[in-house]
Amino acid sequence: MLQIKPILSTLMRNKSGPILLLIQIILSVAIVANASFIISERIALMDRDSGTAEDQVFNFRLYTFDTNIDLESQIQRDIRAIRDLPGVIDASTTSMVPLSGGGWSSGYTVGSSEETAKDTEGAAIYYGDEHIVNSLGVELIEGRNFYEEEILTGSPDLATHGIVSKAFAKETWGDEPAIGQIMYAGDFGEMPIKIIGVVDKLQGAWVNSSYLDNSVILNIQLVNVFTKVLVRAEVGTLAQLKEAIPATLHKDNRNRVIEGFTLISEHRKRVYRNHELMATVLSMMVVLLLLITSLGLAGMVMFNIERRTKQIGTRRALGAKKRDIISFFLVENYIICLVGGVIGGFVAVLLGQQLMSLYSLPQLDLIYPLMTVAGLIVLTTIAVILPARKAARISPAIATRSV
Amino acid sequence: MFFYYLDLAWRSIKKTPLMSLLMVLAISIGIGITITTLNVYQLMSENPAGERSDKLVAVQLWSQGKDAWKEFNNQLTYQDAYNLRKSDVPVRQTAMFITGLALQTEDPDFVPLLESVRVTDSDFFDMFSVPFIYGKAWDKGVDTEALYQVVINEVLNKQLFSGEDSIGKTLYLDSKPYQIVGVTKTWSPSPLYFDVTTGAFKDSAQIFVPFSLAPIEEFQSWGNNQSWKRESINNYSQRLNSEMHWIQFWAEVQDDKQRDEYAQWLKRYVEQQQLIGRFDSPEAAAQLSNVAQWLELNEVVPEDNKILVGLSALFLVVCLVNMLGLLLAKFLKRAPEIGVRRAIGASRAQIFSQHMVEVGLIGFGGGVLGLVWAWVSLSLLSSRFDLEQSLTHLDTSMWLIAPVIAIFAALVAGTYPALRICSTNPSVHLKSQ
Numbered sequence: 001m002l003q004i005k006p007i008l009s010t011l012m013r014n015k016s017g018p019i020l021l022l023i024q025i026i027l028s029v030a031i032v033a034n035a036s037f038i039i040s041e042r043i044a045l046m047d048r049d050s051g052t053a054e055d056q057v058f059n060f061r062l063y064t065f066d067t068n069i070d071l072e073s074q075i076q077r078d079i080r081a082i083r084d085l086p087g088v089i090d091a092s093t094t095s096m097v098p099l100s101g102g103g104w105s106s107g108y109t110v111g112s113s114e115e116t117a118k119d120t121e122g123a124a125i126y127y128g129d130e131h132i133v134n135s136l137g138v139e140l141i142e143g144r145n146f147y148e149e150e151i152l153t154g155s156p157d158l159a160t161h162g163i164v165s166k167a168f169a170k171e172t173w174g175d176e177p178a179i180g181q182i183m184y185a186g187d188f189g190e191m192p193i194k195i196i197g198v199v200d201k202l203q204g205a206w207v208n209s210s211y212l213d214n215s216v217i218l219n220i221q222l223v224n225v226f227t228k229v230l231v232r233a234e235v236g237t238l239a240q241l242k243e244a245i246p247a248t249l250h251k252d253n254r255n256r257v258i259e260g261f262t263l264i265s266e267h268r269k270r271v272y273r274n275h276e277l278m279a280t281v282l283s284m285m286v287v288l289l290l291l292i293t294s295l296g297l298a299g300m301v302m303f304n305i306e307r308r309t310k311q312i313g314t315r316r317a318l319g320a321k322k323r324d325i326i327s328f329f330l331v332e333n334y335i336i337c338l339v340g341g342v343i344g345g346f347v348a349v350l351l352g353q354q355l356m357s358l359y360s361l362p363q364l365d366l367i368y369p370l371m372t373v374a375g376l377i378v379l380t381t382i383a384v385i386l387p388a389r390k391a392a393r394i395s396p397a398i399a400t401r402s403v
Numbered sequence: 404m405f406f407y408y409l410d411l412a413w414r415s416i417k418k419t420p421l422m423s424l425l426m427v428l429a430i431s432i433g434i435g436i437t438i439t440t441l442n443v444y445q446l447m448s449e450n451p452a453g454e455r456s457d458k459l460v461a462v463q464l465w466s467q468g469k470d471a472w473k474e475f476n477n478q479l480t481y482q483d484a485y486n487l488r489k490s491d492v493p494v495r496q497t498a499m500f501i502t503g504l505a506l507q508t509e510d511p512d513f514v515p516l517l518e519s520v521r522v523t524d525s526d527f528f529d530m531f532s533v534p535f536i537y538g539k540a541w542d543k544g545v546d547t548e549a550l551y552q553v554v555i556n557e558v559l560n561k562q563l564f565s566g567e568d569s570i571g572k573t574l575y576l577d578s579k580p581y582q583i584v585g586v587t588k589t590w591s592p593s594p595l596y597f598d599v600t601t602g603a604f605k606d607s608a609q610i611f612v613p614f615s616l617a618p619i620e621e622f623q624s625w626g627n628n629q630s631w632k633r634e635s636i637n638n639y640s641q642r643l644n645s646e647m648h649w650i651q652f653w654a655e656v657q658d659d660k661q662r663d664e665y666a667q668w669l670k671r672y673v674e675q676q677q678l679i680g681r682f683d684s685p686e687a688a689a690q691l692s693n694v695a696q697w698l699e700l701n702e703v704v705p706e707d708n709k710i711l712v713g714l715s716a717l718f719l720v721v722c723l724v725n726m727l728g729l730l731l732a733k734f735l736k737r738a739p740e741i742g743v744r745r746a747i748g749a750s751r752a753q754i755f756s757q758h759m760v761e762v763g764l765i766g767f768g769g770g771v772l773g774l775v776w777a778w779v780s781l782s783l784l785s786s787r788f789d790l791e792q793s794l795t796h797l798d799t800s801m802w803l804i805a806p807v808i809a810i811f812a813a814l815v816a817g818t819y820p821a822l823r824i825c826s827t828n829p830s831v832h833l834k835s836q
Contacts, residue, residue, distance in 0.1 A: 296725035
C-alpha cells in the first residue's frame with residue numbers, strides 16, 4: 001500500500017541525492033540531540049532555587065577607613081539606622097551573599113569521639129546576627145533562631161551556635177535530628193558549635209560547586225573595615241534606598257565608601273550568565289540547523305518534482321490519486337529520515353561519549369536522540385508536503401506530451 | 404577567461420534565484436555560527452605576552468601537607484613569596500596580589516572612591532611591558548625599604564588631575580598620603596594572564612603600590628585566599644606567617660638555561676624548607692610555567708567554548724552537505740545545456756572550471772553574508788549578556804578568515820557536482836533534444 005518497493009528502487013536509481021540527505025540527517029540528529037541535552041541540563045541548573053527572597057534582598061559593601069573610631073559600635077549603629085529606614089524589612093551584616101560568586105566556605109569535624117570523628121562536606125558559612133535569617137528571607141523549619149544575647153561580635157573563631165540548611169543536615173547526620181548536634185570548627189573538640197535550627201533551603205555563592213545547597217549560619221557579627229551588609233526591603237524600593245542608605249550613614253561618619261548595591265536576583269543573572277549564554281548559542285544553533293535542513297530538503301523535493309514530472313503525469317494518467325503522489329514523496333522522506341535517525345542516534349551517542357570523556361559533561365540521555373528524530377519527522381513532513389502539493393497538481397495530460 | 408566564467412556564473416545564479424539564495428543562506432549561516440564561536444575562542448586563547456611568553460614564568464609550590472590538595476595551587480603563601488623574592492637567579496621577579504583602598508585627593512569635597520589596587524614589586528612594570536606616559540616605576544630600593552609611592556593609570560590621572568603630568572603630587576589611599584611616581588598608559592592585556600584567580604577577562608587595576616608596604620599597611624586581599632590547614636588567622640601577622648595561599652608570583656628568565664638554573668634553585672629551596680618542617684608531602688616540589696602553559700593550566704578558555712567551536716564546525720559540515728545536494732541538483736538539471744557546449748568544443752577542464760567559479764562565487768557571497776551574521780550575533784550576545792568588550796569585537800583577522808573558509812568549503816563541496824557535470828556524455832543529451 002505504501003509502495004515501498006518502487007520508492008526504494010527510485011532511491012537506488014539515483015543514489016547521490018538521497019545519500020547526501022542521509023548524511024545531513026545523521027549529522028543533524030547527532031548535533032541537535034547533544035545540543036538540546038546540554039541546553040536542558042543548563043536550564044535545570046539555572047532553575048534551582050536559592051531559598052532566599054531574591055527580589056527583596058540586596059547587599060552592599062561598606063568600607064570604613066577612619067581609624068579613630070570604635071568600629072564595633074559604629075557598625076551596630078549603622079545596622080540599626082538601616083533597619084529604621086522606610087521600606088526596609090530587616091538588615092544584618094554578613095560574610096557572604098548567596099549566588100554572588102564569592103564568599104566563605106569550610107568543612108567541619110563531626111562525631112562522638114576522636115576516633116570516629118570525620119570531616120563533613122564543605123558548606124558556605126554565613127556569619128550574622130539574629131536578624132540574618134529574616135534578612136535572607138529563608139524559612140526556618142526546625143528549631144529556633146539565635147537569641148539577641150547569643151550574638152558575639154568580632155572574630156569568626158568565636159562562633160558557638162549554628163543554623164544549618166536542610167541539605168547539610170541530611171548529608172551530615174542522615175535521619176538523626178540535627179537540632180542539638182555539635183560540630184567542631186577545628187579538630188575534634190576544638191571550637192564546638194551547637195546546632196539550634198534548620199532552614200529549608202539556603203544556597204552558597206558558587207553555583208558550580210558540588211555543595212551549593214550546604215550552608216551554615218553562625219552567630220557572629222563580623223567587625224571589619226570591609227563589611228558586607230544584607231538588606232531585605234519591599235520590592236521596588238532599592239532605587240530609593242540606594243540614595244537613602246549612603247546619605248544616612250554618611251551623616252553619621254563621612255569617612256567611608258558605600259557601594260555595590262546588588263539584588264540577589266541580579267547576582268543570579270550574573271552568576272548563571274555563562275550557562276545562559278551557552279544555552280542561548282546552542283538553541284540558536286539548533287533552530288538554524290533545523291531550518292537549514294528543512295529548507296535543503298524542500299529544495300531537493302522541488303528539484304525531484306521537476307525531474308519526475310513525466311513520471312508523475314504517467315502515474316496520474318494510470319489512476320493514481322493526488323494523495324498517492326504526495327504519499328510517494330512522504331514515504332521516500334520517511335525512509336531516509338528513519339535510516340538517518342537510527343544511524344544519527346548512534347553517532348549522537350558516540351559524540352556524547354566523546355564530549356563526556358573530553359569535558360565534564362554527563363552521559364547523553366537516550367531520550368534526546370529519540371526526541372530529535374521525532375521532531376525531524378514532523379518538520380520534514382512539512383518541508384515535503386508543501387512542494388509535493390505542487391507535484392500532485394501535475395496534470396495527467398503531461399504524460400502524453402513528448403517533451 | 405575567468406571573467407567570462409564569472410559572467411556565466413552570475414547568469415546561472417540569476418536563472419535560479421531561489422536555489423542560489425538557499426545555497427548562499429546555507430553557507431552563510433554555517434560560516435556565521437563558526438565565525439562567532441571561533442572569534443570568541445580566538446580572543447580568549449590569545450597569548451597576550453607575545454614573544455615574551457617564554458621568558459615569563461609563574462611559580463607554584465606544592466607546600467601543602469600530606470593529605471591536602473591534590474594539585475599545585477596557583478598562588479603562594481606570603482612566607483614563600485617573601486623568601487623567593489630574595490633569589491638572585493631570575494632577571495626580574497615580582498610578588499603581587501590585589502587589594503582595595505579608599506582613594507581621596509587633597510580636595511576636601513572629593514567623594515572617596517573604593518578602588519582596586521595591585522600590590523606589587525617595581526619589576527612588575529618591565530616584566531609585563533607596562534608603558535608609561537609620565538615618570539616610571541618606584542626605585543628597586545623601595546621593594547625592600549618601603550616608601551609611600553604609587554603608580555596610577557592614564558584614566559585615573561585624567562579623572563583626578565585632568566591629564567596633566569602629576570609626578571610628585573599626592574593622593575590619599577586609606578587616608579595615607581602617597582606620592583605619585585609614574586603614570587601608565589591605559590593597558591589591559593586580555594586575558595589578564597598574570598592574575599587569572601578572579602576572572603581572566605577583567606580590566607587591570609588603575610593603581611599600583613609597593614609590595615613592601617603590605618606588612619606595614621596590612622592590605623586586605625581581594626583575590627582568592629585558600630587554606631588547606633586549619634589554623635586560626637585573626638590578625639595580619641598571623642596571616643603573613645600562615646600556610647594560606649594568596650600571593651601570585653612571577654619571574655623573568657633570560658633563556659632556557661636560566662630557567663633550569665631557577666628550577667634548581669627552587670628545588671633547593673623546597674629541600675631547605677623541608678628541613679624546617681614545612682612541605683611535608685612526598686609530592687612537595689616547585690613548578691614553573693611560561694605564559695602559554697599558564698593559560699593552558701588555568702583553563703582560561705572555558706570548556707563551553709571548545710564544545711561550541713566543535714559543534715559549530717559540525718554545523719558547517721551540515722551546511723556544506725546541504726549545499727552539495729542543492730548544487731548537484733542544479734548542475735544536473737543543466738546537463739542538456741552542457742551537452743551542447745561540449746558538442747561544440749568546450750573541454751572538460753573548461754566546463755569544470757566554469758562550474759568551480761560559480762561555486763566559488765556562491766561561497767564568497769556566503770562568506771560575506773556570514774560575516775554580517777557573525778557581527779549581528781556577536782553584538783546581540785554582547786548586549787544581551789553584557790559581555791566584556793574584549794570578547795565580542797569582531798577580530799580583524801576574521802575579515803580574511805571568513806571568506807577564505809567559505810570559498811574553500813564551497814569549492815570542496817562543489818568539486819563532486821562539478822566533476823559529475825563535466826563527465827556527462829554530450830551525445831545523450833543531444834539525442835533527447
